[in-house]
Amino acid sequence: MKQFKLLFFALFVPAVLFAQPDSLKQKQQLDSLIKNTKSYPVIPFHDTLFKLYNRQGSFTPRERAEIISQRIAKLGHDISFDPDSLIFLPSDESVDILYKNYIVLSVSDKDALFQNTTKGKLAAAECAIITKAIVKYQNETSWETRVKEGLSALLVIVLVIVFIYVVNRLFKWVLAKINKLFNKGIKLSNYELLNAEQQFLVVNFVLKAIKWFIILLLIYLALPVLFGIFPFTRDISDTLLGYITSPLKRIGLAIWNYVPNLITIIVLVFIFHYILRFMYYIKSEIAKGNLVIPGFYPDWARPTYQILRVLIMAFMFIVIFPYLPGSESPIFKGVSVFVGVLFTFGSAGALSNVVSGLVMTYMRSFKLGDRVKIGEVTGDIIEKNLLVTRIRTIHNEIISIPNSTVLSSHTINFSSDAQEKGLIVHTEVTIGYDAPWRQVHQLLIDAALETELVEKEPMPYVYQTSLDDYYVTYRIHAHTKAPNRQSVIYSHLHANIQDHFNKAGVEIMSPHYKSLRDGNATTIPADYLPKDYQAPAFNTEERKK
Numbered sequence: 154m155k156q157f158k159l160l161f162f163a164l165f166v167p168a169v170l171f172a173q174p175d176s177l178k179q180k181q182q183l184d185s186l187i188k189n190t191k192s193y194p195v196i197p198f199h200d201t202l203f204k205l206y207n208r209q210g211s212f213t214p215r216e217r218a219e220i221i222s223q224r225i226a227k228l229g230h231d232i233s234f235d236p237d238s239l240i241f242l243p244s245d246e247s248v249d250i251l252y253k254n255y256i257v258l259s260v261s262d263k264d265a266l267f268q269n270t271t272k273g274k275l276a277a278a279e280c281a282i283i284t285k286a287i288v289k290y291q292n293e294t295s296w297e298t299r300v301k302e303g304l305s306a307l308l309v310i311v312l313v314i315v316f317i318y319v320v321n322r323l324f325k326w327v328l329a330k331i332n333k334l335f336n337k338g339i340k341l342s343n344y345e346l347l348n349a350e351q352q353f354l355v356v357n358f359v360l361k362a363i364k365w366f367i368i369l370l371l372i373y374l375a376l377p378v379l380f381g382i383f384p385f386t387r388d389i390s391d392t393l394l395g396y397i398t399s400p401l402k403r404i405g406l407a408i409w410n411y412v413p414n415l416i417t418i419i420v421l422v423f424i425f426h427y428i429l430r431f432m433y434y435i436k437s438e439i440a441k442g443n444l445v446i447p448g449f450y451p452d453w454a455r456p457t458y459q460i461l462r463v464l465i466m467a468f469m470f471i472v473i474f475p476y477l478p479g480s481e482s483p484i485f486k487g488v489s490v491f492v493g494v495l496f497t498f499g500s501a502g503a504l505s506n507v508v509s510g511l512v513m514t515y516m517r518s519f520k521l522g523d524r525v526k527i528g529e530v531t532g533d534i535i536e537k538n539l540l541v542t543r544i545r546t547i548h549n550e551i552i553s554i555p556n557s558t559v560l561s562s563h564t565i566n567f568s569s570d571a572q573e574k575g576l577i578v579h580t581e582v583t584i585g586y587d588a589p590w591r592q593v594h595q596l597l598i599d600a601a602l603e604t605e606l607v608e609k610e611p612m613p614y615v616y617q618t619s620l621d622d623y624y625v626t627y628r629i630h631a632h633t634k635a636p637n638r639q640s641v642i643y644s645h646l647h648a649n650i651q652d653h654f655n656k657a658g659v660e661i662m663s664p665h666y667k668s669l670r671d672g673n674a675t676t677i678p679a680d681y682l683p684k685d686y687q688a689p690a691f692n693t694e695e696r697k698k
Contacts, residue, residue, distance in 0.1 A: 575632035
């Protein structure tokens with residue numbers, strides 16, 4: 154490639170030199186030549202003065218640039234340098250820039266070609282540039298300038314020390330003032346979050362962190378000023394400033410470029426916010442019974458609103474997602490997929506309970522406060538959410554049942570129709586065949602009517618459920634509107650049955666009890682028997698053969 158460029162240069166440059174310079178075609182060829190030719194800068198004093206594109210004699214463009222840089226730098230170190238002694242003289246092949254018969258550089262027609270000018274004009278321009286650069290360098294490196302720079306650097310150091318001293322004193326004063334304010338702790342309800350000593354330690358730590366941040370920031374900002382005083386360290390100053398200005402510039406440009414997307418997000422959030430507020434209003438009206446939708450129960454309003462709220466917010470996130478910063482980043486997409494996979498596999502059981510909870514809500518199997526029996530657990534519903542249902546048993550035990558288990562089990566609700574139709578409580582007794590069944594019916598009904606929380610209407614009733622070998626089984630049925638008090642009702646009912654049967658002298662012949670009256674006392678408690686009661690004697694009978 155390099156050989157091709159040299160060949161192209163050798164063939165093309167002479168043609169350009171002897172052709173008409175105003176030709177459009179030649180200008181395009183010149184621009185292409187400059188674009189495809191590598192340049193080498195002349196840098197004697199850390200700044201580029203001009204660039205070289207072509208070789209001269211046996212020197213390559215790079216070697217020319219290095220030699221010319223060294224010659225100009227040598228002149229810069231010459232304390233007797235006279236700007237008027239730097240001149241340029243034309244010759245047949247080139248224009249030489251001289252200093253006291255010392256050739257600094259030669260400008261040829263090929264050099265002028267790359268600058269789209271003549272060699273005389275180019276030599277004059279480069280001579281002026283060199284003179285200005287040398288004068289500037291000598292002014293910057295003179296002893297007067299060095300003294301000024303040293304004093305300026307010393308002033309900067311002193312100012313930094315003074316600022317650091319002031320910052321230390323200021324923070325000590327602020328800490329002393331704040332310490333007097335901490336005479337009591339910070340409490341959340343009855344819990345003391347921080348006592349006075351802990352508050353002081355926290356504030357002391359925060360103030361120290363702020364103080365050291367300010368001190369380090371002062372030192373960091375002072376370094377570019379300090380390095381910028383001396384010419385040979387100005388590059389370091391620019392680099393240090395760039396560490397701060399470049400990120401701030403990128404952040405500022407990113408924020409400015411993101412403003413249209415931010416406005417779009419704000420508008421979308423505003424719209425969806427009022428959509429949710431409208432839905433909340435509809436939910437409240439349905440729950441209060443002000444708005445009636447056929448087939449839609451008021452207790453469905455809240456869960457339906459929660460479901461729609463989640464769906465709407467998910468849709469809002471989908472709409473907003475393309476406008477979020479970094480949404481097109483492969484890393485952002487990869488993290489999103491990874492989180493989705495973790496959520497999917499890590500919440501399989503939880504999602505099953507959530508779905509079951511939603512299904513149960515619309516099944517209306519029970520509500521808070523209902524007395525239910527789920528599987529083998531009986532108690533009152535105290536909480537139902539998307540994951541579990543909690544039941545308080547009659548022994549004040551709290552049992553949490555996953556919603557998936559509730560959905561897969563049979564549920565008995567004792568409270569659903571209790572207020573309108575009444576819950577039927579029932580119990581069985583076994584009475585011997587010697588007791589009249591009508592009397593037994595009346596005794597059971599009377600016992601039920603005297604039981605607390607048992608309704609008088611409809612009247613209790615009795616079924617004879619079986620005729621066994623030694624007794625008859627009777628079942629008493631009674632209505633109650635207090636399903637949550639079943640244990641109390643059954644206890645009182647059983648006690649009343651015992652009282653009424655004992656008073657009437659009717660024995661309750663519980664399973665497999667056989668009555669043998671000869672020589673045996675009655676099973677009725679002594680408190681209900683006459684004072685002159687005596688157990689019957691054994692009866693014997695003599696038979697003659």
